Amino acid sequence: MASMAYEPHPPAVPEWLNKGDNSWQLTASTLVGLQSMPGLVILYASIVKKKWAVNSAFMALYAFAAVLICWVLLCYRMAFGDQLFPFWGKGAPALGQKYLIRQAVVPESTHYRRNGTIETPKSEPLYPMATLVYFQFNFAAITMILLAGSVLGRMNIRAWMAFVPLWLVFSYTVGAFSLWGGGFLYHWGVIDYSGGYVIHLSSGIAGFTAAYWVGPRLKSDRERFPPNNILLMLAGAGLLWMGWSGFNGGAPYAANVAASVAVLNTNICAATSLLVWTTLDVVFFRKPSVIGAIQGMMTGLVCITPGAGVVQSWAAIVMGILSGSIPWFTMMILHKKSIWLQKVDDTLGVFHTHAVAGILGGLLTGLLAEPTLCSLVLPVSGSRGAFYGKNGGTQFLKQIVGALFVIGWNLISTTIILLVIQIFIPLRMPDNELMIGDDAVHGEEAYALWGDGEKYDPTRHGSIFGAAEITPNDHEYGPARGVTINL
Secondary structure (H helix, E strand, C coil), X not given: CXXXXXXXXXXXXXXXXXXXXXXXHHHHHHHHHHHHHHHHHHHHHHHCCHHHHHHHHHHHHHHHHHHHHHHHHHHHHHHHCCEEECCEECCCCCCCHHHHCCECCECCCCEECCCCCEEECCECCCCEHHHHHHHHHHXXXXXXXXXXXXXXXXXXXXXXXXXXXXXXXXXXXHHHHHHCCCCHHHHHCCCCCXXXXXXXXXXXXXXXXXXXXXXXXXXXXXXXXXCCCHHHHHHHHHHHHHHHHHHHHCCCCCCCHHHHHHHHHHHHHHHHHHHHHHHHHHHHHCCCCHHHHHHHHHHXXXXXXXXXXXXXXXXXXXXXXXXXXXXXXXXXXXXXXXXXXXHCCCCCCHHHHXXXXXXXXXXXXXXXXXXXXXXXXXXXXXXXXXXXXXXXXHHHHHHHHXXXXXXXXXXXXXXXXXXXXXXXXXXXXXHHHHHHCHXXXXXXXXXXXXXXCCCCCHHHHCCCCCXXXXXXXXXXXXXXXXXXXXX
8 A cells, every 4th residue: 555655646636636625624623623632621521520420521522423413414515505594504414535636625715706707716725525524523512512511500501402503503504604614704704714613613603502502501510510620631631732723724724824824813912911810819818819810812713713824923913912911801890790691501601711812812813814915815805904094994893793603693693593402302411410420320430539539330331440349458468457459
């Protein structure tokens, strides 16, 4: 097989294939995938109360797998295929070899001038469709998992299993096609470089809406919900941060200069936001918080996403300062004073870290998008932020309208989906399961420690190793006491 790869004209290397672009896009896809699996799986499992560690990790794990199957069966082409409506593509499988090994293309991305002539040809990356399908799957998967952060600790797992494919079909694909796949917002010129609206604003609004319909956690959980492992939280957050280089670096669909700018800006904004959030924690609460630092990192990454490849690096610092302070204010001050916000139990504050930060990033992009950088990646020529004059004020208006569309669609679609599911499956776990947690829902616990709840029961689950019980009388070295090991 190795010899075939180096023939003069190997069949697996057509003339249109750029090996460098294909290599980078597959690498970027893997980095985005690692943000979810295992990044958010670890983060969710460790940031929640111990009794919800398994359930929280499983919700993320299930979503990742379910989204992939739905994506290749139907949803990829609803988001990036031929137009059905101005906001939605025609669903079809993306599984056949004839489709997957041909050159990638986004068929509705050709942008025309008002006189009907072509302004920007359709997007045709120099790698196969299989690469593009997989890259975009990872974006869909992480959106679903981010949404889950709003309903951890009480959503019925069966309701979640039904919700994932329905929300992917009726909500995510609409935003993706409208802004990325050649829909009406794409051609109107709304800038969403890598998902500030498609991913973060939609997951924040949909998560907040879902939290309202599912209902709150137990009162005891709302009042005290400490993370069970802060060090593992940092490991999950680290995977999320480093994976964001693929998230924003892969958005240009090529290993080009726009990708380099986007990766640098991503890290600058995240670092700035983390430092600002931590500073505010120290000033107002007298202590730096690891959880706060992670939240600040997250808001910085979210805020830069809609403009990562189209703003200058000094603008990334400005965006980091604002993303580390405005979401901090809405989460730490406004939320505690707002009766309306407190009525909705958003477990991980996804509304603040993703919806607020996402719309902030989109609006700042409408102000700070640099014309030369815009010309490298955007289909509408002459795009620029309001600070650069000419039609920049119109761009800011477009960003507002785009945000309102995403907010409205997710609010309505998420509500309808959950109300339909509620007819057949309760959205919230019963109180007896909420009291116990993982063991009641899954029959499993994250940590089997002495004196820390129910431990492994070999009569119920079977023995893993088949070893006998060791008691003090079996110990050959003397009269040790209190040693009982069940294997």
